[in-house]
Amino acid sequence: MKLYNTMSRRIEDFVPIVPGHVSMYCCGPTVYNYAHIGNLRTYIFEDILKRTLRRAGYSVKHVMNITDVGHLTGDGDDGEDKMEKSARESGKTVWDIAEFYTKAFFRDEEELDIIRPDIVCRATDHINDMIALIKRLEEGGHTYTAGGNVYFSIDSIDDYGKLARLNIDELKSGARIEVDSNKKNPKDFVLWFTNSKFAGQAMTWDSPWGRGYPGWHIECSAMSMKYLGEHFDIHCGGIDAIPVHHTNEIAQSEAATGKTWVNYWCHGEFLLMGNAKMSKSSGGFVTLQTLLDKGYNALDYRYFCLTGHYRSQLRFSYEALDAAKSAREGLVERVCQLKAEAAPSSAPSEKAAEYMKAFDDAMENDLSAPQALSMLWKLVKDGEVSSADKLAAIYHMDEILGLDLAKAEAPKKEAVGTEDDLKLLEERTAAKKAKDFKRADEIRDELKRRGFNVKDTPSGPILERIE
């Protein structure tokens, strides 16, 4: 298995700490709004990674957090708490908001056939773990208190910014944001707030530094170490997390333990909307539900994500999504045909095995999903492979792709239309039999007016709704 490691900026051979096992932590959603399809792209990438690791023979322990607490829009005490803002706008409590969007998130994940992480941990359930970690940092001399808040001092360690390759001296901190005057170094960050500019926070907890709430990096360090140990294999997230969030996670984690925290850093690239990234703040906000409402299947979007490499920006467009939809539906239809012809063979032929291996090789080479997909299509169209072997190989591949092909059923188009419509359809069949083609065509036109296409399949005529 080969994986690109952001830390080394190279594709490396993956070697787990414990042979046969992989510990993986993925940054989860901040639940103050729906996930947009750009967010979802990252979770699809992580799901594919997990499935590929399993294929490569590892058992995977996958942990993901839910950020359901005071997540300020700024790293300093500026900006506004997203949870609070969302709660105020909707007239609900912050706890309701968190619950609501957490549910919505997992509904999306299910639709997308994303395997649920082994452990999903809420930040609000782990405040004590965070406090313990901050204490440990305090004891190690990595913190200071100013203006009522506890800060991490980046000058207390000597390799701050190694993941992002930040050149501290040349950074223009404060060029675009207001500098928190409490900070000794502009890149210092808050571990614990007791004195927010924003009074009346609903979510606060007692701590050795006073009642307050955690800074926004500490949860990932505390929870990942709790469930995976102080040294684990893989940490994933979106590329945007590299310069600040992951950089600060590394700083506080390694300052606390005094040793390497994570071996492999894997980051998913952004989904672009038109020519700009999709984001919650700057418009172009498309959710999975938006796509479902337009008549797409969630797996059309999953397929679309698979057509691009996870480390490349992918441009979203409805044109491209339509292409993915057509491709995926074609695939499903072929699989249904194969299923009608044969059961998956238990011992695929050499040729089929070659396709499977080529597929696995592509996936295990830094998740080259587009190449792997092309293997799938070549297999499907290969006239020398039997239906039984094709099915077996397709199922094997789909364990990673997650397109639900084993369960795939041809869309039930017979059920479409009213009784009256179906009666007309029968009439047409009769007219055709009697070679009254004029009448048959009239009926077809009538059905078209009613919104249906007539398809004559080997198993008889069916109606299909015109979209």
Place this chain on the structure above:
RNA sequence: GGUGCGAUACCCAAGUGGCCUAAGGGGACGGUCUGCAAAACCGUUUUUUCAUCGGUUCGAAUCCGAUUCGCACCUCCA
């Protein structure tokens, strides 16, 4: 201001020194089937071409340099 990344045929998108006269999908077109369509299946479509210009090399989409355009990051963001 600083730092990265990218530009591939009608569209999306792989490929990053010779197996590339560029994978795969979509679209379009043609054929088979059909009374005719639709659907399905098969095929064609890109045939020295991979932003532009120059260079390295026996050999470049792939390496180097310059140019143009686009994107991202240094602010919250997946």
